[in-house]
Amino acid sequence: MTGQVRTVDGRVAGRRGQATRQKLLDCLSEMLSSSPYRDVKVIDVARKAGTSPATFYQYFPDVEGAVLEIADEVASETAELTELTQGRSWVGKAGWQTAQELVEGFLEFWRRNDAILRVVDLGAAEGDKRFAKLRTKILSPVNSSLSNSVAELQSKGRVDKDVSPAAVAGALVAMLAAVASHQKGFTQSGVKQAELKPNLALLVYLGVTGKKPTK
Amino acid sequence: MTGQVRTVDGRVAGRRGQATRQKLLDCLSEMLSSSPYRDVKVIDVARKAGTSPATFYQYFPDVEGAVLEIADEVASETAELTELTQGRSWVGKAGWQTAQELVEGFLEFWRRNDAILRVVDLGAAEGDKRFAKLRTKILSPVNSSLSNSVAELQSKGRVDKDVSPAAVAGALVAMLAAVASHQKGFTQSGVKQAELKPNLALLVYLGVTGKKPTK
DNA sequence: TCGGTAAGCTGACGGCATGACAGGACAAGT
DNA sequence: ACTTGTCCTGTCATGCCGTCAGCTTACCGA
Incomplete structure (x- = not known):
């Protein structure tokens, strides 16, 4: 039903990829709980997840896009x-x-x-x-x-x-x-x-x- | 009741100053109506008001501060x-x-x-x-x-x-x-x-x- | 065992917004 | 004209954005 998870540039995500992707989502969730939406920056989420901003952009077009994913889970x-x-x-x-x-x-x-x-x-x-x-x-x-x-x-x-x-x-x-x-x-x-x-x-x-x- | 309008650095605002200040608030209001809160930038508000970002920061600490002013009017x-x-x-x-x-x-x-x-x-x-x-x-x-x-x-x-x-x-x-x-x-x-x-x-x-x- | 291929990650970069400052323009009174 | 205080902006250091090329890693078939 849910098509394969894909990166922004079209690659299919494997085990490791999905893990970091999920980690980014989790960290974003935390950030949303602790700071105003307006101040949530990609770089902060990446730092918290122990990765680089570029990685974030591999999986999501922007913060909004990632938020939509989380909302979909909910x-x-x-x-x-x-x-x-x-x-x-x-x-x-x-x-x-x-x-x-x-x-x-x-x-x-x-x-x-x-x-x-x-x-x-x-x-x-x-x-x-x-x-x-x-x-x-x-x-x-x-x-x-x-x-x-x-x-x-x-x-x-x-x-x-x-x-x-x-x-x-x-x-x-x-x-x-x-x-x-x-x-x-x-x-x-x-x-x-x-x-x-x-x-x-x-x-x-x-x-x-x-x-x-x-x- | 409402103390004199002051700039961020403490000067009292005169007629002209209050006018630009109000214009900035109006433009911010418009921007809030037309674009998502997260995407409202100081530079856009300033441009719309026909002034420079530096002017904005003379009257408000940041976007949030200006929003609070508008909300107070409401x-x-x-x-x-x-x-x-x-x-x-x-x-x-x-x-x-x-x-x-x-x-x-x-x-x-x-x-x-x-x-x-x-x-x-x-x-x-x-x-x-x-x-x-x-x-x-x-x-x-x-x-x-x-x-x-x-x-x-x-x-x-x-x-x-x-x-x-x-x-x-x-x-x-x-x-x-x-x-x-x-x-x-x-x-x-x-x-x-x-x-x-x-x-x-x-x-x-x-x-x-x-x-x-x-x- | 050994490439080959695709996934995964990051350093680096141009571009833009932020926020601070100093200095110039302007209005008003003398 | 001169002074004074208000008002605005050019400029700058800093930091985030969003992209890319390129390197590393994992998987797989021969």
Whole structure:
């Protein structure tokens, strides 16, 4: 499925090549976590990986290109998020449970990959279609699952006709992502982690079902 | 209130100086709208302003420093957002109206300043306290207003005791900001502008009041 | 064992951005 | 015209970017 890994100038990468390539990606990941995106330089990544800048350019066209690779890896790991919503009930106590677990899992996922997701978000917001596509790919499991849940409740008459499942799901996912990105901002303005999560879950539940949860 | 405008090396700026300074800020603003943040260079801004890089460094320590200035301007304009929430009712039809106007106004505000707000968001997410502070300053009118509204409804027993007004308000504002940043992402996945807004308003109303709106 | 071939890496280089400084141009008052 | 302080830019050392030729290393078939 995934075609062979190739260098910029077309050679196929062997074992050793793939190793250095991966090492560069790992080091880039670290750098993204520790310094502002704008200040991440090829030479720093290369130094950290114990290689030369020229080597970096063998495997990636530029920093952005490498970032896209990392984001692609993250997009693959996104499958685990599917479990948080697939086949879950949104009715009664079980529904409240679903909302809580979704929030918990989503925040954890975002926390684990915050550096790269931050950059993807920026790229998408700036209108770069490659980043935008990756962002929707990363969020799509949760997004479409929520959307389906709303649509199902709607077909049963439990949610108003004029609600757009896709719009609601998209907005809720955007909310979760944004809050995850700015968790520090919340704790700084006096909102504790412990009280943030249930309130998020409440908003998600309200958005999906249109009703208050029965706890 | 705002102390005199000063150059990096301490001189006070006169009329002419302030003009070029402002021109540099304007050009930077434009550049942020048209090219990725990572690719905005001092030399380009200077060229666009018809001056030299050295002049730029007279007024700002670096690109980031100039961005902070622009963001500060935006933070001052944020007063207009206060009108969208101050003294509005969240009860019955009037409440639904309030939610709609808030969404409309917020999205418009964000659209008008999207380039700079994008960068502020990034800086805050990266943990830069200066950007984080500016972000809360920009969002605080809407944020605290919503928070107060929830608290008020709560004191009247119309909202559950265990809801945290600050957490809910923060999450809703984050949602609005995130959706505004990624409006293109929505339209690309088949959600039209026209249906996005009422659904956002619905989520805001639900979050604040805990009930479905009466339209 | 021995080339042959492709993969893998780097030194070196022109080009460009950064950031600092000193000195020249300019406006305003005397 | 002269002085003063503001304002701008030419120039320079430094450092990163992105490319290339060329060297080393690993693999493979004979």
